[in-house]
Amino acid sequence: MTGKVFEKFRKQAVLLFISMMLCYWGHAQKDSTGRPDTNCVQKDVADLIRKALKKAPKNDAGKAGSIILVPIIGSNPATGFMIGVGGQYGFRLKGEKTNYSLISGSVQLTTKGQKLFLLKNTIFTINNKLIFTGDWRFQIYSQSTYGLGTNAPEEGGLNYHFNLLGQETTEDSLAQPLQFNFYRFYQSVSFQIKNSFYIGTGYYLDSYSKIVDEKLRLDSGNRLITSHYSYNKLYGYDTAKYTVSTLNFNIVSDTRDNLINAYKGHYFFFNWRTSLKLFGTNSNTSIFYTEWRSFHSLSKRNPRHLIGFWLMGDFSSKGELPYLILPATAYDQRSRSARGYTQGRFRGDKLIYGETEYRFPISACTGVLGGVMFVNATTASNPQGLKLFNSIQPGYGMGLRIMVDKKTRTNLAVDFAFGNKSSGFYLAASETF
Structure with missing residues (x-):
């Protein structure tokens, strides 16, 4: 995507967001009392369709x-034409x-x-006595890397590049494309100690195989050493395959009123x-990961x-993990972090990520339409001496929310996001975090 096309696209997205905000504030001015409007009832897309067809409201009790x-449809240089389906099942087991x-x-x-093939699970048993959390993936895949640290690549500036649903749709001369097979199996169980506090354990496995480093050239006449190759050689890892197999210990505190779309509460995970x-790992190591989410109401009325x-913070010791298993953006459980950048754009031995999102209703009374505005920032270190916060990469954007299931509060999320010479379009069921 050229700079002119990118700027035109960004201006159109900003104008769309401004119109959304004007719509919301116009509605907000109608009732400044702060009291809930008892005449307004949350509806979803199915309710509107049934009303248009003059059918009775559906009864989903029980x-x-x-x-x-x-549906997932797209095209990009790395994958060609892409088709698929994504979805979610929200449910609640028995217990008040x-x-x-x-x-x-x-x-x-x-x-x-x-x-x-991706499958994620977060399951609360009856009265929240146990929480099962899993992240299972199998990918025959390709992905570009740009080196380690949020200042990479150091050789020069990037061209504008665009990603669709998290996948690259344009190529960049400084990208280092990799092909590989990837298998992940993460599964944990946490036991309730008191109220919303849990302690748990589990097993995590990350395995990369059949790695093809497309730009790597080792012949003396036309030599080109990539970041993946030089890092793995320096620390004694195979450049074609590697595995990290770990046991883990968890601490969880979760007071959110709804896992799918929280209106209040917090989530803490260590x-x-x-x-x-x-267990099949190349070396002994320890990895620390911590995450915090909190939600704060701005209106008594809605x-x-x-x-x-x-x-989020993801920390490993220098040289103790193979290249592709190092902390990276959009490798959280739901692959949602760092909107505005493609998955894996920033990687390092330590990574910290932060985001804030403002959420607001647009529909005057039904609540079917909503909007969001967000900003984020990523910092990652590298073994060459770059420390955390020495380089910070920002992102920002806006999005539309369409309530498709009021019972579980599930929104269809449509987001436009922009980063440093990067942009993206995202379509997903449920909120980013």
Whole structure:
């Protein structure tokens, strides 16, 4: 995408967002009392369709949950034409205090032979006594890397590049494309100690194989050494395949009123992983990961008017993990971090990510339409001496929310995001965090 086209696209997106904000504030001026409007009832897309067809409102009382499916269609140089489906199943097990659970996933196939299978689960048992959390992936895939640290690549400036649904749609001369097979199996169980406080354990496995470093050239006449090759050689890792297998210990505190779309509360997660050669890992190491999310109401009249905060930290010791298993953007459980950049754009031995999102209703009374505005920032270190916060990469954007299931509060999310010489379009079921 050229700079002129990018600027035109960005201006159109900003104008769209301004019109959304004017619509919201116009509605807000109608009632400045701060009191809930008892005449307004939350509706979803199905309610509007039934009303248009003059059918009676649906009765979903007693249903265990709801299923949302989203088609995935796109094209980019790395994958060719891409088609698939993504979706989620939101449900609640028996028990007055039981939270909603969520199973989400996607299947994608491309004309260049890539295959992506992803399945995520967060399940609360009866009265929240146990929480099961999982992230399962199998990908025959390709992805570009740019080196380590948020200042990479150091050789020069990037051209504008665009990504669709998190996948690259333009090429950059400084990108270092990789092809590989990737298998991930993360599964944990956390036990309730008191109220919203949990302690748990689990097993994590990341495995890369059949790695092809497309720009690597080792012949003396035309030599080109890539970041992936030089890093793995320096620390003694295979450049074609590697595995990290770990046991983990978790601490969880979760007071959110809804896992799928929280209006209030907080979520705290701390994870310590220890890898041992006994479990198939190349070396012994420890990895620390922590995450915080909180949601704060800005209106007594409408709980959808709120601000949310998201902070993550992912820390490993220098040289103790292979290149592709190092902390990276959009490798969180739901692959949602760092909107405005493609997955894996920033990578390092330590990474900190922060985001804040303002959420507001647009529909005058039904609550079917909503909007968001967000900013984020990423910092990553590298073994060459770059420290955390020496280089920070920002992102920002706006989005539309369409309520497709009021029972579980599931929105269809449509986002436009912009980063440093980068931009993206995102389509997903449920909120980013």
